[in-house]
Structures are given as structure tokens and as C-alpha cells.
Amino acid sequence: MPLGSAVHAEVDSQWSWFWWEEVSDGLYLIRERFFEPSKRANIWLLQGSQRDLVIDTGLGLMSLPRFLSSAGLIGTKPVMAVVTHIHFDHSGGLHHFDRAAVHRAEASALMRGDNFETATWLSDWDIKRRPQRSWRAKNYRVKAVQPARILDDGDIINLGNRQLTVLHMPGHSRGSICLHDKENRILFSGDVVYDGSMIDWLPSSNISDYIQTCKHLMTLVDNNLVIKVLPGHFDTFDAERLYSLASNYIANVGVCHKILSCAARCIASLALWFKNYSKRVDH
Ligand SMILES: [Zn+2]
Ligand SMILES: [Zn+2]
Numbered sequence: 001m002p003l004g005s006a007v008h009a010e011v012d013s014q015w016s017w018f019w020w021e022e023v024s025d026g027l028y029l030i031r032e033r034f035f036e037p038s039k040r041a042n043i044w045l046l047q048g049s050q051r052d053l054v055i056d057t058g059l060g061l062m063s064l065p066r067f068l069s070s071a072g073l074i075g076t077k078p079v080m081a082v083v084t085h086i087h088f089d090h091s092g093g094l095h096h097f098d099r100a101a102v103h104r105a106e107a108s109a110l111m112r113g114d115n116f117e118t119a120t121w122l123s124d125w126d127i128k129r130r131p132q133r134s135w136r137a138k139n140y141r142v143k144a145v146q147p148a149r150i151l152d153d154g155d156i157i158n159l160g161n162r163q164l165t166v167l168h169m170p171g172h173s174r175g176s177i178c179l180h181d182k183e184n185r186i187l188f189s190g191d192v193v194y195d196g197s198m199i200d201w202l203p204s205s206n207i208s209d210y211i212q213t214c215k216h217l218m219t220l221v222d223n224n225l226v227i228k229v230l231p232g233h234f235d236t237f238d239a240e241r242l243y244s245l246a247s248n249y250i251a252n253v254g255v256c257h258k259i260l261s262c263a264a265r266c267i268a269s270l271a272l273w274f275k276n277y278s279k280r281v282d283h
Contacts, residue, residue: 016033017032017033017034017061017062017067017129017131018030018031018032018033018062018064018067018071019031019032019033020071020073023230023236026046026047026048026162027044027045027046027047028044028045028046028047028073029042029043029044029230030042030043030044030045030058030064030067030068031043031058032058032059032061032062034127034128034129035058035059035089035126035127035128036125036126036127036128039089039126039233040058040059040089040233041056041058041089041090041232041233042056042230042231042232042233042234043055043056043057043058043064043093044056044188044230045068045073045074046159046162046164047073047074047077047159048077048158048159048160048161048162049159049160049161049162050077050078050158050159050160050161051077051078051079051080051159051160052074052077052078052079052080052159053079053080053081053082053157053159053164054068054079054080054081054082054097055081055082055083055084055179055188056082056083056084056090056091056190056232057081057083057090057091057092057093057094057096057097058089058090058092058093059088059089059092059093059122059140060092060093060094060095060096060142060143061092061127061131061135061140062131063093063096064081064093064096064097065079065081065096065097066096078099079097079098079099080097080099080100080101080148080149080157081093081094081097081099081100081101082100082101082102082151082157082179083100083101083102083110084176084177084178084179084188084189084190084191084192084232085103085106085172085173085175085176085177085190085191086102086106086109086110086117086118086142086173086175087118087119087173087191087202088115088118088119088120088121088122088140088142090190090191090232091110091118091142091145092118092140092142092143094110094143094145095143095144095145098148099148099149100145100146100147100148100149101147101148101149101150101151101157102145102147102150102151102175103150103151103152103166103168103175103176103177104150104151104152104175105168105170105174105175106173106174106175106204107147107150107175110144110145110147111144111145111146111147112144113141113142113143113144113145115141115142115272115276116203116269116272116273116276117173117203117204118142119173119202119203119268119272120140120141120142120272120275120276121271121272121275122137122140123137124136124137124138151166151177152166152168153166153167153168154166157179162181162183162184163181163182163183164179164180164181164188165179165180165182166179167179167180167216169192169213169216169217170206170209170210170213171192171198171200171205171206171207171209171210171211171212171213171214172190172191172192172198172199172200172202172205172210173191173202173204173205174204174206174209175204176190176191176192176213177190177192178190178192180220180225180226182225184228185224185225185226185227185228186226186227186228186229186230187220187226187228187229187230187242188230188231189229189230189231189232189242190231190232191231191232191233192213192217192232193214193217193229193231193242193245193246194231194232194233194234195231195234195235195237195241195245196233196234198210198245198249200261201261201262201264201265201268202265202268203265203268203269203272205261205265207253207257207258207261210249210253211249211250211253214246214247214249214250215246215250217242217243217245217246218243218246218247220242221239221240221242221243221246224239226239226242227239229241229242
């Protein structure tokens, strides 16, 4: 499937929060225009013949399904939103959708709105234009969501003319998944791998799991099962880059890396615990 021809548009001022482009036929990239570019997640919309799939949902400061509908990107077909993992930059908008899907390992945290496990960490400086005048980052929380579907490794998400296979790829977080379009050899990789350094120091990160995940990614390339990666942040990349990102992680994960990562995880966990504990006291 050819990828690349790009068209982007603002629908109207109310929905100018979102920016979008058509990546290829039936595949769209959406971004939150006013969220700090180094932090905002990619949102992917895949239109199927029977149903449409939204992969990751952004912060949720504006209604993504209402935007998609007003932009004519979704219509009468059923829509499901799946999160590649529950970190706040991916799962914050999930509560706007009627049907949500998440990997089993993170389902209970999502259902109880656990903002420690969602690693919720947003500052006023991250948002260039507030959604409402009264909006403050300190009050931002990921809302609890009851998933309509709980995913396991090997599950198929059937859109009619497209099938996506769920690949459980823990390491960045316990329930991280990639979605593999085998026919088109496309991998939606979430935060498992993007063109930047891999984050293995958040509360539910695990270095041993991440090494196994990187080996799995390299196997996908070795078997010529991926030609394009559509990641959770930044730009798309090819199989060669995927292989080098995965192999570099394994090559660099020595004792020194493990000690630094462990220290960072302790600091991040404490900071997240205090941030979320103080919010519970405030409200
Ligand atoms: Zn993440
Ligand atoms: Zn992310």
C-alpha cells in the first residue's frame, strides 16, 4: 500500500485543536495541535469496510469522535478506539468513545482511572492554548473507562477489509501492544518503539521484558513482515530503522543503563505518587 500523499486541514475553529492528514487510502494521522510537539502522541484512524478503528486517543481535552465526525472522517460505521497502552497521552481521550479496547494487563488500571499507572504528568506549559479559559493542567486526570473489549496477544481486530493482529510487547509498560497489519506489512507501534530513545523507567516499565520485545521486533524484520512503522510519537520509519532501534536498545542495556534506569524509575514513581496523592486530597 503506498504511503505518503498528505493533505491536512482545519475543519473549523471549534475543532482546530486537531490537525490531520491522509497518509494513504483510508489511513489518517491526527495530532493535538496545541500539545507540546515533543510530547504529543500520534493518533491513527484506520477506515475499514465494516468498522473504523482509532488507534490511541490523545489527551482528551477535546472530543476526538466529535471532531472525526465533523471532519467527515467517520460516519455511520461502528467505531472502536484501541489504546496501544494506557499512558495519559494515549488514553486520555478514550472516555469520549462508546467502544474502547485495551490489553488485559492494563485493563483494571484503566477501569479504576489509575493516574499513577497512566503516568499522568501534564503542565500548563505543555498546552499552548487552553481548551477552556478555566482549564488548568493540575486538574487534568485520565478518566476511568470500561473497555468493551479486552485484548490478548494474537487477537485479531477485524475491520472487514483489514485485519490487525495484537502483539503484546511489554517493556515500556506492562500492557503495551503493537498492532500488525500483516497484509500491508505495517506495524502500529505505540510507544514500544518510535524514532527516539526508548523509555524504560516509568512505574510499569520492565527492562527484561523490553529486551524480549526488541528481539521480537527484530524477528518481524528478519522475516520481512514489516516494511513501515507508524509509531506513537514523531515520524514514520522503515524496517531498517526499526531493526537498528531495537538492536541498539539491546546493545546499550548494560549494568550502567540498568542502574540509571532503576534510579529514574524510583524518582518518577515517587513524583507520580505525590502528584496523584495530592490531587486526591484536593478533590
Ligand atoms: Zn508511553
Ligand atoms: Zn506516549
